[in-house]
Amino acid sequence: MTHEDYWVVLSQGDQVLGGGFFVTRSYVLTSAARLRGLGCGAPVDVRTAEGVLLRAGVAEVADDVGLALIGVLPDPRVDYATPGADRAVKGDPWHAPFRPDITARFLSGTVDGVVHDRRDGDGRAVSVVELASAGPAVEYGDYAGGPVERRTTGAEPAVVGVVLDPERAVRLREGAEEPLAACAIDSAVGLFETLSAQSLLGMLGALPQEAEAERVPTVPPPVAVDHSLGTTRHVLREFKDMADEGLVDPAFVSPMQIRLMEWVVRTAQGEEAS
Structure with a gap:
């Protein structure tokens, strides 16, 4: 892998x-x-x-x-990766590993800048990674939804954002001609109640009442609570407290919470934590 x-x-x-x-x-x-x-x-x-x-x-x-x-609905027989997350810095080389088909080129380039508190109309404020492409213009909409990785020398690749559709990218870049931008990964994670610490901990709260073979998997099936739950609550609170006190950059909190909860869920399901 x-x-x-x-x-x-x-x-x-x-x-x-x-x-x-x-x-x-x-x-x-x-x-x-x-x-x-x-x-x-x-x-x-x-x-x-x-x-x-x-x-x-x-x-x-x-x-x-x-x-x-x-x-x-995860398949325990299938081994697939979840990425590390980080934040982008102006001048970082970037690469988009998803492409719409095998004939399409990979997108790559450098980060033009990172701007905070951008809104589309009355929408929520997010951090936007403004991207410059190293190659000729393509239909960027075909790449929307894919990850943007930071590719710096001497460091492991890490996801810094998710490619926005061109119309949204232009609006969040405040009218810039280049319709290429990403929502920063910490902002993206923070948009969803489903990914909040409270919701993820709730996944550990009960066993399913009955099998539902045809159920649409809008959320993963819950698993039994294990002894790590109390420790996890404490650590999640510590993350927030450290951010509030300025000891940890708030941009890192959401990725840390996700990685911790990923470990808890896999451990509770009896899978080997990586």
Whole structure:
């Protein structure tokens, strides 16, 4: 497995919708524009970078920013990656590992800048990674929903954002001609109630009452509480307290919470933590 195996292709029936990527083993982040109006609960197929098909469904849509979250029913027999997260800095080289088909070129370039508190109309404020492409212009909408990695010498690649659809990118770049931008990963994670610490901890609260073979997997099936729950609550509170006191950059809190909760869920399900 390589570090690039976390991206996915989304489809419904025979129609390919676009790309996305795992933020945990149970959730995929993508562009709402790629879902073409599908609402919460709509079934979606997720095909991993290695070609494994997983059942999934739309879990939450952040229309104000143009992003969406897909809930996936994990297959314990399938090994796939979840990425490390970091924040971008102006001048960073970047690379987009998802491309819409094998004939399309990979997007890459440098970070023009990172701007905070950008809003689309009355939407929520997010941090935007402004991207400059190293190659000729393409139809950037086909890449929307895919991850943007920071590629700096001597450091492991890390996801810094999710590619926005061109219309949204232009508005959040305040009219810039280049329709290429990403929502910073910490802002993207923070948009979704499903990914909040409270919701993720709630996944550990009860066993399923009965099997529902045809249920649309808008959220992963819950698992039994294990002894790590109390410790996890304490650590999550510590993350927040450290950010409030200025000891930890708030931009790092959401990625840390996601990685911690990923470990808790996998441990509670009896999987080996990585």
